[in-house]
Amino acid sequence: MNLLKYNLKSNPFQFVTPTQGSDLVWAGMPSVKKQLMDIYTQAYQQESKKLVLNWGAWGGGKTYAAFYFAKNRIGVPDENLLHIYIQAPKTGEAAVQELVRSIITKVGSNQWYSMVQEAITKVGQEEFKRIITERTDEIIADTIVRLFTGVFSMEIVNQYITRGLTNPKLDKMHLSSNLKSEQNFIDFLSGLLVAITIGNEKRVFIWIDEMEEMSLFAGKQFRLFNLMLRDLTDKVNERIIVFMNFTFSETDMNSLRTMFSDALWSRITDRIRYSDLDIEDAKMYCKDLLKDALIDASKSSAITDDLIEQILSLLPPSMLIPREINKLFSKIITYAVNTNAEQIDKEVINAALATI
Amino acid sequence: MPRHSLKLFHIIIDTNSFIFLSNVKIQIGGQDKSLLRILRQCATIQYAEAVDKEIKSISKRTKTEIVSVSNAPKYSQGLFDKDITSIITDCGEKHNFILAMHTFLEKRQGNVVFLTDDTKAKEKENILKNQIDTYSTFLHIWSSFDVVTYLYQMGVLQELVTTNAIQTLINNQSDSEIQTPKNKKEANQIDNDEYSRQVQKIRDKWNQHKTKYTSKIETIKKLKSALQP
Numbered sequence: 001m002n003l004l005k006y007n008l009k010s011n012p013f014q015f016v017t018p019t020q021g022s023d024l025v026w027a028g029m030p031s032v033k034k035q036l037m038d039i040y041t042q043a044y045q046q047e048s049k050k051l052v053l054n055w056g057a058w059g060g061g062k063t064y065a066a067f068y069f070a071k072n073r074i075g076v077p078d079e080n081l082l083h084i085y086i087q088a089p090k091t092g093e094a095a096v097q098e099l100v101r102s103i104i105t106k107v108g109s110n111q112w113y114s115m116v117q118e119a120i121t122k123v124g125q126e127e128f129k130r131i132i133t134e135r136t137d138e139i140i141a142d143t144i145v146r147l148f149t150g151v152f153s154m155e156i157v158n159q160y161i162t163r164g165l166t167n168p169k170l171d172k173m174h175l176s177s178n179l180k181s182e183q184n185f186i187d188f189l190s191g192l193l194v195a196i197t198i199g200n201e202k203r204v205f206i207w208i209d210e211m212e213e214m215s216l217f218a219g220k221q222f223r224l225f226n227l228m229l230r231d232l233t234d235k236v237n238e239r240i241i242v243f244m245n246f247t248f249s250e251t252d253m254n255s256l257r258t259m260f261s262d263a264l265w266s267r268i269t270d271r272i273r274y275s276d277l278d279i280e281d282a283k284m285y286c287k288d289l290l291k292d293a294l295i296d297a298s299k300s301s302a303i304t305d306d307l308i309e310q311i312l313s314l315l316p317p318s319m320l321i322p323r324e325i326n327k328l329f330s331k332i333i334t335y336a337v338n339t340n341a342e343q344i345d346k347e348v349i350n351a352a353l354a355t356i
Numbered sequence: 357m358p359r360h361s362l363k364l365f366h367i368i369i370d371t372n373s374f375i376f377l378s379n380v381k382i383q384i385g386g387q388d389k390s391l392l393r394i395l396r397q398c399a400t401i402q403y404a405e406a407v408d409k410e411i412k413s414i415s416k417r418t419k420t421e422i423v424s425v426s427n428a429p430k431y432s433q434g435l436f437d438k439d440i441t442s443i444i445t446d447c448g449e450k451h452n453f454i455l456a457m458h459t460f461l462e463k464r465q466g467n468v469v470f471l472t473d474d475t476k477a478k479e480k481e482n483i484l485k486n487q488i489d490t491y492s493t494f495l496h497i498w499s500s501f502d503v504v505t506y507l508y509q510m511g512v513l514q515e516l517v518t519t520n521a522i523q524t525l526i527n528n529q530s531d532s533e534i535q536t537p538k539n540k541k542e543a544n545q546i547d548n549d550e551y552s553r554q555v556q557k558i559r560d561k562w563n564q565h566k567t568k569y570t571s572k573i574e575t576i577k578k579l580k581s582a583l584q585p
Binding site: 218 | 519526531552556564
């Protein structure tokens with residue numbers, strides 16, 4: 001899309017949720033950004049467990065925030081920051097196993113291997129095992145050492161966490177058993193997470209998106225999933241920060257509270273609300289995006305402040321969310337390009353809207 | 357006789373509620389029992405023949421619970437301005453409503469419950485909703501969630517089991533609702549955004565339900581603990 005004549009490098013209004021790792025711009029919502037930045041920086045300054053609940057209406061920027069922070073935004077050495085983004089399981093059946101597998105496979109066996117190796121080299125195998133045993137138990141510590149040292153096989157690790165190993169393979173690896181119960185899976189993951197923070201300054205930031213899926217789980221599955229998340233936060237050390245993105249349309253905190261078990265709710269350390277935008281917030285959001293996309297910053301924006309306000313006024317208050325704002329502005333810019341309009345003005349906006 | 361085994365209510369149950377309550381299993385005394393089975397011990401359950409026709413193909417039922425109302429045609433005219441044979445929409449609910457009214461007016465039964473989880477039949481602006489609104493002064497209008505609340509109040513279900521049951525009812529009922537946007541998405545009738553929006557709307561509705569009934573359980577819990585010897 002050629003946007004040179006509008007003084008734009010690219011269309012800043014992304015129509016769909018961008019992919020992780022793309023160069024994202026934070027626009028508007030300064031208080032949300034500040035709270036997240038604080039959590040990231042504090043994670044290195046003070047050792048305190050964090051379970052962060054990001055909550056707000058659909059399309060309010062929670063996933064975007066997770067993707068934005070996939071990049072190192074706080075200037076620490078890259079090797080000290082591990083970002084893991086996963087989506088919560090869609091159904092309650094085997095939800096715990098699915099969550100654990102997602103986290104482990106997202107990082108990849110090879111990376112786990114090199115991180116575990118590094119930790120053992122730093123502190124020695126005995127100390128390594130002692131620290132993990134302190135958090136979980138001896139069997140978990142022993143399992144991690146056996147799987148991630150010596151002759152390492154990615155295939156064996158993957159098989160161990162997915163289908164389980166055959167008895168001869170278990171014997172060969174000197175492992176007592178496969179992961180069976182939900183508790184086994186959580187213990188194994190906790191052990192691994194603790195393992196990779198031994199002897200270094202690494203912090204692990206786990207973003208679990210779409211946590212609202214659990215609100216429709218059946219009773220027993222809902223309870224178990226909550227219980228296991230609580231156990232995970234209890235067992236990992238202070239270097240693991242978990243974010244839960246939860247789409248929730250109501251604004252009442254008491255209602256939100258009923259969406260979690262008491263035990264999990266009591267572990268939440270920070271609650272960040274992605275509030276509905278008012279017209280001023282929305283204007284700031286648009287201006288920030290446009291500013292970042294300008295080719296020549298000394299020249300004016302492609303869409304004037306008056307026009308921004310005019311376009312935003314077309315959206316009902318309930319649609320004043322980044323997702324809907326992006327859609328509308330993106331359509332207008334695309335229309336201007338397609339019709340070769342000299343500038344984006346009232347006429348272009350009206351004509352673009354007529355096509356929607 | 358334990359206090360909860362007194363049959364305080366006379367429940368006229370709809371097909372949806374019959375199925376939902378059959379599907380929620382509770383462990384009592386080391387045995388898996390359905391909520392419907394538990395409810396049968398605490399209330400008299402009945403339903404109209406029209407409902408039986410819907411139930412018999414999908415679930416086991418107790419024949420003694422099927423009741424026919426001899427003067428149903430008169431009720432049909434009086435309540436729905438319709439010949440009984442021409443009732444097609446919300447057929448089960450309307451026949452059950454006739455049975456509920458008959459039980460109350462002619463059998464002189466107090467505490468008659470009209471139990472349905474068909475929110476569409478209960479809420480859409482039509483003659484049935486009008487009659488439900490009018491007669492809710494005399495009849496109790498319940499959903500499966502009210503059954504769970506009642507069983508908790510009567511001490512049949514413990515708190516944890518009750519909240520589990522509410523969650524499972526939400527799971528069962530939302531499942532079928534989500535199927536509609538799912539099918540539309542698969543048929544490319546709606547895009548991903550619209551799908552997410554529609555699913556979130558369903559989730560919002562059930563979240564509100566959960567909040568409402570969790571709050572009821574909390575309120576009941578307070579009284580229960582105050583009344584404890």
